[in-house]
Amino acid sequence: MKFVDEVTIKVAAGDGGNGCVSFRREKYIPKGGPDGGDGGKGGSVWLQADEGLNTLADFRHTRHFKARRGENGMGRQCSGAKGEDIVVMVPIGTLVYDRETGEQLGDLLEHGQQLLVAQGGRGGLGNIHFKSSVNRAPRRATSGTEGERRELKMELKLLADxxxxxxxxxxxxxxxxxxxxxxxxxxxxxxxxxxxxxxxxxxxxxxxxxxxxxxxxxxxxxxxxxxxxxxxxxxxxxxxxxxxxxxxxxxxxxxxxxxxxxxxxxxxxxxxxxxxxxxxxxxxxxxxxxxxxxxxxxxxxxxxxxxxxxxxxxxxxxxxxxxxxxxxxxxxxxxxxxxxxxxxxxxxxxx
Incomplete structure (x- = not known):
């Protein structure tokens, strides 16, 4: 006998992709300079209210949600692709709390309403950003930041008259x-x-x-x-x-x-x-x-x-x-x- 109007899930946003160290190498262009692109942003995790659901029963089987990581930057100033966001459907009337802090993150009261619960990491910078008059060939790039990770407590209060x-x-x-x-x-x-x-x-x-x-x-x-x-x-x-x-x-x-x-x-x-x-x-x-x-x-x-x-x-x-x-x-x-x-x-x- 298991009642699921309260459930705990874990969400993890995607990490940002790393910036790229690259130099332009083309025939007849001996001093091409840096052209490393930025890493892509990590995917975020969203909750969305859906009027077609009325319990949290589906979360008995799936309790972990992880968005994709951003891709690394590439040469020729190509930025990495952004990680795809995840949208998790929940019933209307779902209260969402951060389990660790007890903070209420949101209250989903209308069909289609969305709540961001885990922000994707920022993409790292490619070496093109570090070019200067005194550093024409920077070999420096930054790594992407980690995506947010949270344990959420979701509580359903029925929206009935x-x-x-x-x-x-x-x-x-x-x-x-x-x-x-x-x-x-x-x-x-x-x-x-x-x-x-x-x-x-x-x-x-x-x-x-x-x-x-x-x-x-x-x-x-x-x-x-x-x-x-x-x-x-x-x-x-x-x-x-x-x-x-x-x-x-x-x-x-x-x-x-x-x-x-x-x-x-x-x-x-x-x-x-x-x-x-x-x-x-x-x-x-x-x-x-x-x-x-x-x-x-x-x-x-x-x-x-x-x-x-x-x-x-x-x-x-x-x-x-x-x-x-x-x-x-x-x-x-x-x-x-x-x-x-x-x-x-x-x-x-x-x-």
């Missing part, structure tokens, strides 16, 4: 299948979801949002239990959290209300700020209850929790209640976006 939070087997993957075109793996055992899944929920022409199916959180996750805080980190960029709870949990020793409290406690311990984010309660798997008992079951759960926020009762498997939930989420997000736009305009006006 809505995050699904809940215990393993709460039905998050099934819900994302019900409301979007995403098809995450679904099964009746804990931790079916090992990698976060993104789905685009469309509720009409020009109206859509992105939902993240975050792997299940267990008690002690804030301290690293289970798959740890990596999953909780994925919620940090979402505007709205849907807290899913199983109406009839497989573990009957823990009531639905206790499950909600445990997850809410993990959220507070991980990030008090995140715990204050708007959170809606979604009671899932109502198809397992007789229709006559469903509303009373939801009412009892809310009363036990003292829940004051929005509550939705759905069956992700049958799709019951999911359309209304999607429409209401879309309406709330549109209001949030409008508020953010208005706030941005006010800040620009004040400046």
């Amino acid at each position: 809505v995050g699904l939070l809940g215990m393993p087997n709460a039905g998050k993957s099934t819900l994302i299948r019900a409301v979007s075109a995403a098809r995450p793996k679904v099964a009746d055992y804990p931790f079916t979801t090992l990698y976060p899944n993104l789905g685009v929920v469309s509720v009409g022409a020009g109206r859509s949002f992105v939902v993240a199916d975050v792997p299940g959180v267990i008690e002690g996750a804030a301290e690293g239990a289970g798959l740890g805080v990596r999953f909780l980190k994925h919620l940090s960029r979402t505007r709205l959290i849907l807290h899913l709870v199983d109406a009839l949990p497989l573990d009957e020793s823990v009531s639905p209300a206790e499950q909600v409290r445990k997850i809410a406690d993990e959220l507070r311990r991980f990030s008090p700020e995140l715990a204050e984010r708007e959170r809606w309660l979604v009671v899932n798997k109502l198809d397992l209850l007789p229709e006559s008992e469903r509303q009373s079951h939801v009412d009892a759960l809310c009363a036990e929790l003292g829940w004051q926020g929005p509550v939705y009762a759905v069956s992700a498997l049958s799709g019951e209640g999911t359309e209304r939930l999607s429409q209401d989420v879309m309406t709330r997000l549109e209001a949030m976006w409008a508020e953010e736009e208005e706030q941005g305009r006010n800040e620009r006006t004040e400046q």
Whole structure:
């Protein structure tokens, strides 16, 4: 079981090529003078955000990236060829750190955005640069400089509008299948979801949002239990959290209300700020209850929790209640976006 929203890779830019010591030797030109060319610049390593990726899973197999060295200079004032750059594709939302210093190098938020992570070495100078009135035949050239070498820590935080939070087997993957075109793996055992899944929920022409199916959180996750805080980190960029709870949990020793409290406690311990984010309660798997008992079951759960926020009762498997939930989420997000736009305009006006 290996989760790869955090990964360490090594990058090495190419060294610069060496300068050349050469003299012009042509018939009838007895004093041709120096004509050694410069070395080529080493290739650099870039990271580029790609909207077609949503995990760092590919880096399980390839963790070393090295750009090509610049070619050495040549006679007749010919410079060496520049080493070819390497462009490494990463998901949108990737944070990049220098592992040795802890410095954040960049945050790739838009498709096509690039970040230089290792600069290629400079090419050395050929002997033509050292010609002077007192040194007509310089035999001096410089070597190319070394390219940068770095160990990078990359961390992915999903760029989703809505995050699904809940215990393993709460039905998050099934819900994302019900409301979007995403098809995450679904099964009746804990931790079916090992990698976060993104789905685009469309509720009409020009109206859509992105939902993240975050792997299940267990008690002690804030301290690293289970798959740890990596999953909780994925919620940090979402505007709205849907807290899913199983109406009839497989573990009957823990009531639905206790499950909600445990997850809410993990959220507070991980990030008090995140715990204050708007959170809606979604009671899932109502198809397992007789229709006559469903509303009373939801009412009892809310009363036990003292829940004051929005509550939705759905069956992700049958799709019951999911359309209304999607429409209401879309309406709330549109209001949030409008508020953010208005706030941005006010800040620009004040400046």
